[in-house]
Amino acid sequence: MEISSVAKRYAQALYDFSAEGNATDAVRADCTAIRQLIDSSKDFSAFIENPTIPPETADQTVVALFEKKAHAVSLRFLRFLVTKGRLNELRGICDAFEQHICEDLGILKVKITAAHELSDTQLTVMKEKLSTRYSKQIDAAVKVDPSLIGGFIIQVGDYIQDFSIVTKLDHFEEQVIRA
Numbered sequence: 001m002e003i004s005s006v007a008k009r010y011a012q013a014l015y016d017f018s019a020e021g022n023a024t025d026a027v028r029a030d031c032t033a034i035r036q037l038i039d040s041s042k043d044f045s046a047f048i049e050n051p052t053i054p055p056e057t058a059d060q061t062v063v064a065l066f067e068k069k070a071h072a073v074s075l076r077f078l079r080f081l082v083t084k085g086r087l088n089e090l091r092g093i094c095d096a097f098e099q100h101i102c103e104d105l106g107i108l109k110v111k112i113t114a115a116h117e118l119s120d121t122q123l124t125v126m127k128e129k130l131s132t133r134y135s136k137q138i139d140a141a142v143k144v145d146p147s148l149i150g151g152f153i154i155q156v157g158d159y160i161q162d163f164s165i166v167t168k169l170d171h172f173e174e175q176v177i178r179a
Contacts, residue, residue: 003099007092010081014093015100018073026071028101031094033069038091048087058082108136111155115148115164130154 003011018027037044047053047061059082066075081087102109110130112118118126127138134156150165 003092003096004089006086007089008096010086010089011093011096011100014077014097017077021073023071023073024101027074027077028098030066030070030074031097034074034090035094035098038094048090051085051088055082055085058087062087102139106136107139108134108156110138110140112140112142112152113145113148113155114142114152115144115146115150117144118142118152126154130156 014027015024018024038048039045044065047058053061059079062078062082063075066078070078078087078090081090081093101107108130112123112126123140123142127140130138130140148164148166149169151163151168153164154161
C-alpha cells in the first residue's frame, strides 16, 4: 500500500515531536499496536475512516481507547489528528513513522516469499547476503507460498527478485512457444 504525502508529513511531525520528548521507542510501540488494531478490528478501521463522526465524539473515543495504554506523546498526536480531521491517515502515518525509525537505525525491511518453510540457517544466510549487498541490518518478513513450487521471491521496496521455479517454468514455456 502506498503511503500518501499527507501521511508522510504527519509522520515526520510525529517523529520530530517524539524525538524532542525522547519518546521515539514508546511512540514506535504505540504505532505498531495501532497498526495491528487497524488490521485486526473492522470497527476501529471503520471508526478512523468515518468522516461523519463529530470531532468531539472522535476525541472522546480516542481518549477512552488510548489514555491508559498509549504514551502521552502518542495520545496528544492522536487528538491532534482528530482536530485536523486526519484520523483516516493513521495507517499511513504509522507505516511512515516506522520507515523513519528504520532509516535512523540502518534497518532495511525485506519481504521473502518462499515455496517452503526456510530453516534458520537458510534465513540467516539470506539475511547476511542482503545485509552485505545493501549495507544495512535486515528485518525479514517471511511468508510461505507453496504455489511457487520451489525457490523464493525477495522484495526490497519496489524491487523484486524472483528465483521461483514457477517463474522459471513460465519463462521456459514462453521460449518453447516462441521457438
